[in-house]
């Protein structure tokens with residue numbers, strides 16, 4: 206793109222003025238003032254960058270000045286070729302992010318934003334551009350299925366809403382449903398889709414139910430009235446679906462009397478704490494680790510069985526970086542007798558991503574064509590490198606992701622356990 210005529214004139218005037226610059230009797234025209242030499246500057250084509258930056262939420266991609274701090278911490282770059290800087294550069298070079306596979310690789314883990322001096326915000330850029338791709342029907346098939354299942358069944362696993370509380374029958378303790386209870390409760394426990402339906406998620410849900418009972422918590426769940434929080438679908442660009450789920454959930458939350466809501470998953474925690482308030486719902490929300498830490502004095506004497514194993518902990522992006530909670534899970538682990546906690550190199554603020562956020566949970570086959578290994582597999586290798594026998598988690602997305610990663614990398618000896626399961630083992634043996 207040639208410079209505007211007015212600017213060209215200014216340069217020509219400067220050239221004339223400095224044709225012969227004499228400093229201390231020496232004519233230094235030529236080399237010194239080559240910058241004023243007459244030339245036409247051709248700029249790159251802004252069109253594809255401007256397509257992103259003109260979207261509400263997409264503006265900050267234009268602020269990148271190429272320092273590459275983000276590239277050093279992006280979890281995808283460790284197993285592939287990715288970062289906001291690279292996305293910025295590619296759009297400068299004419300790649301259309303709206304139709305590029307790059308659009309679906311970011312897990313919105315937020316590690317880049319943590320270090321970016323210019324606040325280039327992928328947590329806003331990605332949903333904004335993805336929303337346009339969703340509206341244009343340009344969505345990877347497996348993600349589209351998760352969207353459709355969420356809309357049709359109320360959960361991305363495509364399971365019947367009527368069976369949402371079926372897991373409670375095998376918990377071995379009472380798990381009251383608030384509608385049947387017919388009275389206010391202290392704690393409304395939002396179980397979440399994966400703990401309700403996924404077999405390994407159900408293990409954690411049953412463990413939580415036993416812990417709540419042992420602590421004498423006055424709690425209830427929503428049962429079939431509960432639907433997916435849809436925060437990950439929002440981050441994957443299905444904003445209409447998120448609003449639909451949020452409206453349903455908020456109307457159910459407000460139907461009953463309760464003091465605090467406890468959620469099993471960090472994504473739900475993020476949704477209810479940071480997104481649902483934009484739709485008028487603002488109530489006390491705690492992730493289960495935060496809630497149980499408040500009951501540590503009562504919990505500790507119940508942890509009778511030693512767990513003599515080396516355990517590491519994976520910080521979920523949406524509990525840690527997005528919401529600043531790093532200590533509650535560790536305090537719970539340290540309370541378990543016999544357990545030795547080791548930290549991995551990438552932990553806390555710089556924790557690695559399991560690959561499940563921002564829609565990544567439903568994009569594994571797609572992502573695998575763009576990376577040398579899954580993020581979950583890379584994390585499993587790191588846990589093993591640090592000598593862990595158990596990789597502990599507190600996000601329902603992670604158990605199945607890391608168990609698959611342990612199998613596919615030949616590390617079956619690594620157990621993946623929710624902190625709830627470890628607490629339950631310490632309470633009840635086994």
Ligand code: SF4
Nearest residue numbers: 269272273275290321
């Ligand atoms: S850290 Fe920010 S400014 Fe630096 S290259 Fe990355 S996106 Fe650009």
Ligand code: SF4
Nearest residue numbers: 279311312314315317
């Ligand atoms: S949010 Fe995470 S995955 Fe996405 S570009 Fe930033 S560091 Fe990479």
